[in-house]
Amino acid sequence: MNKSNIDKILILILTLFAFGLRVWQLDNVPPGWRDDELINSLVISQKVLDGDWAVFYPDASGHEALYHALNALTLALLGVNVFGIRLLSAILGTLAIPLIWLFGRRLVGRWGALVAAGMLAVSFWSLMYSRFGLRHIQTPFITLLTFYFFWAGLTVSSERKASRYFGMAGVSMAAGFYTYFAARGLPLIWLALMGYVWLAARERWQARWRGMVLGLVVTAVLILPLVITLRQQPEAEGRVTELAIPLVAARQGDFAPLGKHIRITLGMFHANGDDEWLYNIPHRPVFSLPIGVWFWFGVIMAGWQALRPFLQRQSANHTALASALLLIWWLAGISPGFLSVPPASLGHTILAQPAVFMLAGLPITLAHRTNRYFAPLLVSVLILVTGIRDLPDYFTNWPQRGLVRFLYKADIHDVAAYLNTHPELTDFGITGLLAGPWDRLALTVDLHKPTLFRPRWFNPERALLLQPSVSFGGYPDVPFAYEEAFWPLPDVPGTGEYQLSQVTYDLNETAEPTCFTNGLCVVSAVYDTETGFLELGWKVAKPLTLPPMPLISNPPPPGVYAGPRLLVFAQMLDTNGNFLAGDDGLWVDPTTLYPGDLFVQRHHLPVNMDGGMVAYGLYDPMTGERILTKDGRDHLSINLQKEEQ
Known part of the structure; x- marks a missing residue:
């Protein structure tokens, strides 16, 4: 069996394994539902199902429409449940694995591509965004597709085929605009690459500049409806303004926040990562320190290769162009971490995710040149070390943290699990803060037969449900106005922080209501x-x-x-x-x-x-x-x- 067939079998196995990781225990990790997921599917994607078609929805600080259109399909096919809401993200996260391998072979070689695909498959970063129903995970897939076609247009021998590839890259880049605001950095990467080709590979520039301009024109035409919509409702993009605190400070002459954000974001790969419990174990870097050092070695290698044409006064070869692409892609992709809060955000920098893992695969080419038997061993070690750290962190350590359980309504998820095994308990009360309908909807989505149950929600800080006379109480951790009225039922185990209780309270009812x-x-x-x-x-x-x-x-x-x-x-x-x-x-x-x-x-x-x-x-x-x-x-x-x- 030749090497090509072996690699195809390996990537097929790896892709199936990656898909398994993205759907295994999908109803338990994350440990419940966060408000954003419910809003995305039950409000915005539901608008698509209701026939309210748009290129941009002003809901929840503004959402581009493409992910929601696709999510509407899974909701229509599978219903409002864990797979209807989360399966699309799992599929998109999985598709990035064979695509990064296919593209990586052209940029960082056979072994580097396997490193990139394998590390991405088991990475905490990819698993996090592949397993909940938010649009971020579509960005790596679209970005890979965009630069796969761009690279094909840049390197193919036929000018006619090149124009076709650049046009396809333009279509894919436009799709990014309709997915997530981080994808708006794609044209900047494209323009920077055009500048590099003009400076370092003038002959290639002469042969391909028309195709590259064509790709930009295709994108500009396709995103015109979105641009018009945003100009008509600029207030709908409030989220972008809310987050750009370092940039606002810099415009006012204070560069300290910007400098701090740049330092923290550059350290997110080895020292100090995203501090949000929603998306990370706070301050956990993307890589362990040894793998982080390996990654930075890849960045240095890419920088050296990209600069060699200028230092040696020669036209850029394949390696220099590939290194420049990865370096520019990475820098542009992490720049939102410089300019917005929080720094080092795994969500805001997700545009850079594929470039990060291909840069981590780049040094393997040097190892392969040194000893061809050393490369397969090193590939295995890099993937194994990443998986040993990231898989337990994602599936065990992160979801058990108290604040993660709170943010993802894990205790409500536990109540649903209890009710699914006790269908005789149909009428009951349940305590909550009533901050919108999201707690109620989280319980409904997790119930196997939601029409069988009739929960009554009340805020225990001020209210008490007397009839029905049993309630899930004890949560959230706030002062209960009628705490003495709750009598935990014997032989009923706690469901998270909730405890099923009998409610007893003497209400002096008037004769005539x-x-x-x-x-x-x-x-x-x-x-x-x-x-x-x-x-x-x-x-x-x-x-x-x-x-x-x-x-x-x-x-x-x-x-x-x-x-x-x-x-x-x-x-x-x-x-x-x-x-x-x-x-x-x-x-x-x-x-x-x-x-x-x-x-x-x-x-x-x-x-x-x-x-x-x-x-x-x-x-x-x-x-x-x-x-x-x-x-x-x-x-x-x-x-x-x-x-x-």
Whole structure:
């Protein structure tokens, strides 16, 4: 069997292994759902399914459309579940493996390409972005495709074929613009490469400059709809402005933040990496120190090879051009880490990812020239050492960290796992901070039969669900207003930080509840003049009449209201009915309530004020409109003067 066939078998095995790593335990690592994933799929990709086609969506600080169009296909085919949301990223991350090998053979040789593909397959960096439903992972694939075609156009003998390849590279580069803002650095790399070819390989420049310009023109034409859209809604790209803090400081004459970010980003490969728990074990570098030194040796080699044509006053050969491509690609790809926060961000620098691993494969060519039997051994060692470090870090160490579990709602994931094995528990409460609908949706997505369960969400800082009388409590770690009401059920194991508990609380219900037109009824109202607590008991008399509550991203699109549509107002008024103080809130998710449900919540009003009355009721905070009682009143009240007498 010849070397070519052996390599093809090896890369096939490696690709299948890489795909296995990207789908194995996909429902458990990451340990749950983060808000961004749910927003990406359930809000933005859902717009594609709903027929709301666009090249750019202003939701969540702005999203290009291509990844969401593809994600809509997986959602339509597989449903809203772990594979519907995450499989696209796993596929894109896997496809980068054979592509980096195919391209790497042309740039860094046979053994260097195997190093790049093998290290990428097992790397923490690639696994992180290949296993959740965010658009970042499409960038390495598109970047590889772009420069694969660019290189083919630069090196092919036929000028006609060269123009075709450059045109295909232009199409691929345009696709990058429709994927993620980091891909906007691709034209800068392209232009820098054109400059290098003009300076170091003038004959090749004369033969290929028209094709290179053609590729740029193709890109410019294809991205025109996106450019027009962004010019019409510049506020939609708020995220870019939010992150460019070092650049803003430099424009004001303060270069210290920029210098710090450059230093940290250059150290991300061997010393000090991304500090965000969402994407990394904080400050963990991309490579271990020995592999990091090996990588920097590759960078130095590339720099030397790229400079040789100028030092020796000769035209750049294949090696010099390949080295220049990798070096320019790497520098341009990590530059967002220089210019934005946080420095060394694995997400912002993902454009450089393929170049990083090919630079790590570059020194293997020198080893192969020294001893042809040494190269296969060194390839195995580099991949093995990377895997031994990165695989346990990703699959074991990172997901077990407390802050990672919090950010990915791992405790909610654990509740879902319990419910999936206990289908008899259909009606229950569950505590949360109610910061948007994302906790509720995280639980729904993880349930095998979501229509079987009817969870009621409430914030334990202010509220308590009395009926149903069992709730998952104990989480999040905040002061519970009614902590004494939770009695953990015996013989029921904890689900993460949650504990299934019986809820017992003595609510003094009034003889005649007062009902509002939307279906909520006040059954108890007590104001404690010593503590300032207004305790209101509520019962759901019928299916609630609620205004439309569509899913809105966080942050919402500019000008779109994303707040609640139903709140309880509680006001302290003086004897003349003038407002003194208030405390508004509804600490139960009204979309999760059913007829017969009963809950109590606590409002904080000041004591020692000349208050004559406490007024309370319901209203829509978006419109300010109060909801009337069935007998036409827009509020209810407690006469404090009468109580004092």
